[in-house]
Amino acid sequence: MIAERLEAITRGLPEGVRLVAVSKFHPVEAIREAYLAGQRVFGESKVQEMDAKHALLPEDIVWHFIGHLQTNKVKYIVPYVRLIHSVDSYKLLLEVERQAAKVPRVVDCLLQLHVAREETKFGFTPDELREMLAKGAWRELKHARVVGLMGMASNTDDTEQIRREFRLLHDLFGEVKARWFATDDAFKELSMGMSHDYPEALAAGSTMIRVGSKIFGERVY
Numbered sequence: 001m002i003a004e005r006l007e008a009i010t011r012g013l014p015e016g017v018r019l020v021a022v023s024k025f026h027p028v029e030a031i032r033e034a035y036l037a038g039q040r041v042f043g044e045s046k047v048q049e050m051d052a053k054h055a056l057l058p059e060d061i062v063w064h065f066i067g068h069l070q071t072n073k074v075k076y077i078v079p080y081v082r083l084i085h086s087v088d089s090y091k092l093l094l095e096v097e098r099q100a101a102k103v104p105r106v107v108d109c110l111l112q113l114h115v116a117r118e119e120t121k122f123g124f125t126p127d128e129l130r131e132m133l134a135k136g137a138w139r140e141l142k143h144a145r146v147v148g149l150m151g152m153a154s155n156t157d158d159t160e161q162i163r164r165e166f167r168l169l170h171d172l173f174g175e176v177k178a179r180w181f182a183t184d185d186a187f188k189e190l191s192m193g194m195s196h197d198y199p200e201a202l203a204a205g206s207t208m209i210r211v212g213s214k215i216f217g218e219r220v221y
């Protein structure tokens with residue numbers, strides 16, 4: 001079942017686009033099943049849950065953190081996390097730098113943008129992001145490497161609204177790339193699209209989709 005769903009999603013992906021299988025709230029058995037079907041990149045949104053799964057599962061799994069991250073928990077995941085999608089403040093980026101320097105290793109990070117209507121979502125507004133990047137202090141960081149942007153569209157049935165928000169994220173990505181990362185080949189990821197809206201995200205130029213329920217079924221919280 002999981003294998004068929006994975007295959008149905010990956011079959012339709014444009015060249016170069018990667019699937020993050022969002023396994024939050026699902027047991028390690030479900031991840032094993034996806035792993036046996038060839039999936040290697042998994043996304044989790046809680047530090048304790050990712051730590052516990054990381055300890056139990058094969059070493060070659062690539063762990064992405066996608067949830068809201070508190071600064072005091074950064075230290076637990078930096079030894080192994082490959083990409084943090086949800087860096088929503090400069091303070092958090094600095095803490096990733098500080099903890100990753102101790103290991104030492106380089107941890108890739110995406111800056112999370114807030115473009116959706118819901119107030120509950122985290123992330124920089126476009127102006128906050130520009131302001132932070134314009135200050136330039138992030139250029140000194142050696143262990144927290146900014147490789148792109150992440151965003152979520154509003155949770156709505158209004159497909160036009162979703163398309164507008166993904167296009168906005170795409171345009172912001174282009175602007176940020178041109179203004180601050182034009183000569184940095186590592187800055188190339190635009191993480192957007194979930195189970196219900198990833199086709200729209202792909203149409204708007206997503207390079208990484210984060211899909212959970214469409215692979216593993218509905219979550220039981």
Ligand SMILES: *Cc1c(COP(=O)(O)O)cnc(C)c1O
Pocket residue numbers: 022024045066067193194195196210211212213214
């Ligand atoms: C849970 C979650 C997803 C996956 O959501 P589905 O609707 O199950 O595909 C993607 N991105 C983030 C940030 C999430 O928290």
